[in-house]
Amino acid sequence: MKSLVFTLMVALLVGFFLLLPQPQQVLAPARLAMAATPAELTDNSFMLGPVKLFDGEKWRDERFVEIKNGRVQQLYLDKPDSTLPWVDGNNQWLIPGLIDSHVHAWGDALEQALNFGVTTVLDMFGDHQFLAAQKAARASTAQTNKADIYGAGTLVTATNGHGTQYGREIPVIAAPAQASEFVAARLAEGSDFIKIVYTSDKALRRFRPSIDLATLTAVITAAKAQGVLAVVHIADLPSAGEAIAAGADGLVHSFFSEPVSNELLRQMADGQHFIVPTMTVMEGMLANKINEELLLKTPPAALTLAAISSLTERFSHSPIPSDRYALLANNTKQMAEAGILLLAGSDAPNPNTDHGVSLIVEMVLLQRAGVPVLQVLQSATSAPVEAFGLNEVGYLRPGYKADMLLLNQDPMADLTTLLAPAAIWKNGWLHQPELPTANSALNSGLIADFNTDLNARSGGFAASSDSLMQGKSAAEISVQQGVLKVTGTTRPGFAYPWAGVAWQTGNSIENGSDFSDISGIRFNIRGTPGQYRLDAFSAGSFMPVSHRFTVTADWQTIELPLTVFPGLNAKAVSMLLWNGPQGEFSFELDDITLD
Amino acid sequence: MSSLAIYQKEAWYDLISVWRTPGFVLPALAFPVVFYLFFGVLFSPAGSTSHAAYMLVTYSCFGIMGPAMFNFAMNIASDRAQGWLTLKRLSPMPVSAYLLAKMATSLVFAMLIILMLFSVAAIFGDVRLERSQWIGLALLLLAGTIPFAFIGLLLGLTLSDKAAPGVVNLIYLPMAFLSGLWLPVTMLPSFLQQLAWVWPSYHLSQLGLKVVAMDQGQPVLLHLAILGLTTAVLMGLCVLVFRRYTGAK
Numbered sequence: 110m111k112s113l114v115f116t117l118m119v120a121l122l123v124g125f126f127l128l129l130p131q132p133q134q135v136l137a138p139a140r141l142a143m144a145a146t147p148a149e150l151t152d153n154s155f156m157l158g159p160v161k162l163f164d165g166e167k168w169r170d171e172r173f174v175e176i177k178n179g180r181v182q183q184l185y186l187d188k189p190d191s192t193l194p195w196v197d198g199n200n201q202w203l204i205p206g207l208i209d210s211h212v213h214a215w216g217d218a219l220e221q222a223l224n225f226g227v228t229t230v231l232d233m234f235g236d237h238q239f240l241a242a243q244k245a246a247r248a249s250t251a252q253t254n255k256a257d258i259y260g261a262g263t264l265v266t267a268t269n270g271h272g273t274q275y276g277r278e279i280p281v282i283a284a285p286a287q288a289s290e291f292v293a294a295r296l297a298e299g300s301d302f303i304k305i306v307y308t309s310d311k312a313l314r315r316f317r318p319s320i321d322l323a324t325l326t327a328v329i330t331a332a333k334a335q336g337v338l339a340v341v342h343i344a345d346l347p348s349a350g351e352a353i354a355a356g357a358d359g360l361v362h363s364f365f366s367e368p369v370s371n372e373l374l375r376q377m378a379d380g381q382h383f384i385v386p387t388m389t390v391m392e393g394m395l396a397n398k399i400n401e402e403l404l405l406k407t408p409p410a411a412l413t414l415a416a417i418s419s420l421t422e423r424f425s426h427s428p429i430p431s432d433r434y435a436l437l438a439n440n441t442k443q444m445a446e447a448g449i450l451l452l453a454g455s456d457a458p459n460p461n462t463d464h465g466v467s468l469i470v471e472m473v474l475l476q477r478a479g480v481p482v483l484q485v486l487q488s489a490t491s492a493p494v495e496a497f498g499l500n501e502v503g504y505l506r507p508g509y510k511a512d513m514l515l516l517n518q519d520p521m522a523d524l525t526t527l528l529a530p531a532a533i534w535k536n537g538w539l540h541q542p543e544l545p546t547a548n549s550a551l552n553s554g555l556i557a558d559f560n561t562d563l564n565a566r567s568g569g570f571a572a573s574s575d576s577l578m579q580g581k582s583a584a585e586i587s588v589q590q591g592v593l594k595v596t597g598t599t600r601p602g603f604a605y606p607w608a609g610v611a612w613q614t615g616n617s618i619e620n621g622s623d624f625s626d627i628s629g630i631r632f633n634i635r636g637t638p639g640q641y642r643l644d645a646f647s648a649g650s651f652m653p654v655s656h657r658f659t660v661t662a663d664w665q666t667i668e669l670p671l672t673v674f675p676g677l678n679a680k681a682v683s684m685l686l687w688n689g690p691q692g693e694f695s696f697e698l699d700d701i702t703l704d
Numbered sequence: 705m706s707s708l709a710i711y712q713k714e715a716w717y718d719l720i721s722v723w724r725t726p727g728f729v730l731p732a733l734a735f736p737v738v739f740y741l742f743f744g745v746l747f748s749p750a751g752s753t754s755h756a757a758y759m760l761v762t763y764s765c766f767g768i769m770g771p772a773m774f775n776f777a778m779n780i781a782s783d784r785a786q787g788w789l790t791l792k793r794l795s796p797m798p799v800s801a802y803l804l805a806k807m808a809t810s811l812v813f814a815m816l817i818i819l820m821l822f823s824v825a826a827i828f829g830d831v832r833l834e835r836s837q838w839i840g841l842a843l844l845l846l847a848g849t850i851p852f853a854f855i856g857l858l859l860g861l862t863l864s865d866k867a868a869p870g871v872v873n874l875i876y877l878p879m880a881f882l883s884g885l886w887l888p889v890t891m892l893p894s895f896l897q898q899l900a901w902v903w904p905s906y907h908l909s910q911l912g913l914k915v916v917a918m919d920q921g922q923p924v925l926l927h928l929a930i931l932g933l934t935t936a937v938l939m940g941l942c943v944l945v946f947r948r949y950t951g952a953k
Contacts (some may be wrong), residue, residue, distance in 0.1 A: 122815075122819075125819060125822075125823075126835065126838055126842070127835075128821060129826050129833070129835070129838045130826050130831075130832050131832060131833065131834055131835055132832040132833070132834065156923075159920070159921035172921055186890045187888070187890055187918065187919070187920070188754070188918055189754075190754050190755075200921045200922075200923075401744070436775055
């Protein structure tokens with residue numbers, strides 16, 4: 110009897126729970142409780158949470174973010190009712206997409222930046238046509254694999270001043286009277302702000318000609334009159350002081366020439382001028398350790414061979430005492446303490462930097478210099494927005510673009526978690542970086558004998574000269590009687606004149622070929638007697654490592670170990686370039702062999 | 705008589721004695737259901753599908769806490785006062801049978817409350833949960849009675865029979881409110897929100913809310929650890945007090 114009652118009770122209980130209503134299958138994914146992983150979502154409208162939320166300025170109590178059509182719609186303390194699909198935030202850390210406040214973007218720079226969570230870049234001098242072409246994307250929340258770009262377009266510099274050495278014909282300014290027209294021309298080309306290069310007469314070292322103070326002042330005044338910001342490239346204290354006094358909105362470099370003066374600190378803080386210290390690029394001139402430590406020991410998956418080449422590339426100037434880095438760091442610290450708005454900027458792709466990844470390095474360097482970590486996070490999110498008056502990006506607040514990074518660890522505890530974000534969203538779309546493909550390895554042996562044609566065992570040959578960069582040199586190649594004949598002229602015109610024949614080592618110039626098993630190169634050559642030069646390019650780098658050798662009218666075999674190219678990234682060699690001597694030349698090349 | 709039979713009989717009679725105390729049964733069963741009907745169903749914001757589910761969890765927590773605390777505190781205090789506890793300890797029945805009987809009664813009441821609240825939620829509140837969520841929530845709530853049973857036991861062993869009901873109410877009701885069982889914890893002032901961490905009922909409700917994915921997002925293990933620790937401390941205190949109580953006789 111008792112057991113019957115007991116069984117009945119149990120049966121009733123089971124029946125009760127079986128009768129309790131369940132969500133209807135059709136509505137289930139949208140309505141309740143079943144969270145998707147970021148990768149399962151194929152839309153830019155969704156609910157994300159719970160997360161720990163940094164909104165660009167501060168850490169918020171809200172834990173859920175509603176994204177509608179690629180923009181932040183609303184923040185919530187608790188998961189609200191919503192028909193939007195829910196993406197589980199796993200209580201990870203959500204911050205705005207990063208903003209790199211100092212880049213030079215061309216080619217695939219915007220793609221590379223986004224691969225590392227840099228969703229917006231500020232270009233500090235580049236092709237204004239590139240800028241104009243990319244501008245429309247800023248207002249859109251369409252799916253894209255590129256970061257947004259705001260830019261200075263062509264910079265303002267003197268004849269032969271800094272900025273003219275890169276092989277593109279750019280307009281220069283000569284007198285204050287041209288300022289207004291010059292600025293108007295830049296704005297007509299699509300510049301968002303004006304960047305000026307300036308070196309004071311009082312500077313200890315002047316590397317290149319500079320506009321004078323009167324012109325600087327006139328350009329800044331013209332920029333303000335036409336409603337845009339004027340930022341100034343400086344490299345020393347006197348230039349910085351004069352630029353600020355002339356009314357510059359901000360400086361796009363710090364300096365390590367001498368300690369920052371209290372006067373400049375006060376002027377910049379009082380006048381709310383900002384600075385982009387670009388410590389990473391300077392670290393490459395001075396200490397040269399940070400990339401090895403943060404990136405190269407265990408490279409992030411999205412780091413391409415081209416990026417590694419750029420990160421390991423060195424400046425070719427005479428060495429500067431490395432204790433200057435401590436001076437630079439101390440200047441940065443003092444600026445932060447004085448309350449000057451700091452912006453994180455990498456100056457990619459200069460030597461020691463590359464797009465995207467170097468902004469994270471810059472943030473680590475800022476923190477190590479003594480900038481509080483919250484301020485470091487702001488320096489790559491809200492600070493550039495405030496400094497440049499942007500209004501689409503940089504905050505995770507209603508109305509702003511849903512450019513977001515989900516982080517596995519607390520960035521307040523360890524900024525390097527930015528190197529491997531759990532998810533990147535651009536315009537509310539999940540961005541999954543295309544991971545770089547490995548390049549193919551070359552083994553030793555004959556590359557080309559030119560017996561019948563130009564064919565090479567790997568890659569191919571082509572004439573190459575600085576006419577590509579509006580230089581005045583020229584070159585032609587042909588196969589004649591079983592040898593490669595190169596004729597041309599090397600003439601001054603471009604900063605680095607060249608003319609000769611280039612061998613692209615593999616199928617892809619971006620990836621190059623792996624030369625790890627190669628110890629040297631050997632070839633037969635004769636031609637116009639003189640000093641010839643063999644340039645070796647690492648993938649992603651446009652600055653070759655060069656070796657000079659003498660050529661005579663008689664055939665000789667030149668044997669060069671790879672060690673004559675210091676700094677060449679043997680894992681990714683993209684191109685070898687044989688350059689003829691100065692003036693008119695012709696030479697013949699045969700039996701190029703790797704050892 | 706086999707010892708299992710002793711346990712069964714004690715449990716049965718404890719249940720009957722409680723069942724025949726309408727002053728206990730009616731409020732214990734009616735309060736959570738009526739409160740939930742009002743605050744979870746009738747006052748639910750228009751168009752909300754999740755309010756009723758959220759409140760179901762918190763009022764279920766509220767509901768199961770009551771019988772556990774009251775049954776232990778009031779009945780043990782009065783058994784002590786009237787000498788029943790002394791008598792029972794002189795009988796061959798182990799003390800554990802006495803305590804487990806009380807626990808069983810608490811579980812029966814908890815189960816009844818769960819059945820009623822779940823029914824109300826499903827019928828009037830349009831709450832729709834996966835079967836695993838319904839069952840998981842019920843099991844969690846049943847297990848969740850344990851720390852509150854210990855609170856009741858501790859009070860029953862220390863308070864007089866006259867003081868017990870008042871003191872239990874004084875703890876039960878504020879604790880329920882401050883843990884966010886009546887109103888969502890996020891609607892409390894922020895210092896009270898931080899204070900909520902003190903109450904075991906907060907951690908139980910967060911675990912329950914986790915089952916329906918509406919919790920505040922702290923890890924499960926943290927809530928479990930805090931609940932476990934609280935239970936262990938209460939258990940230790942009960943043992944101490946019980947030793948003193950029996951030692952003094």
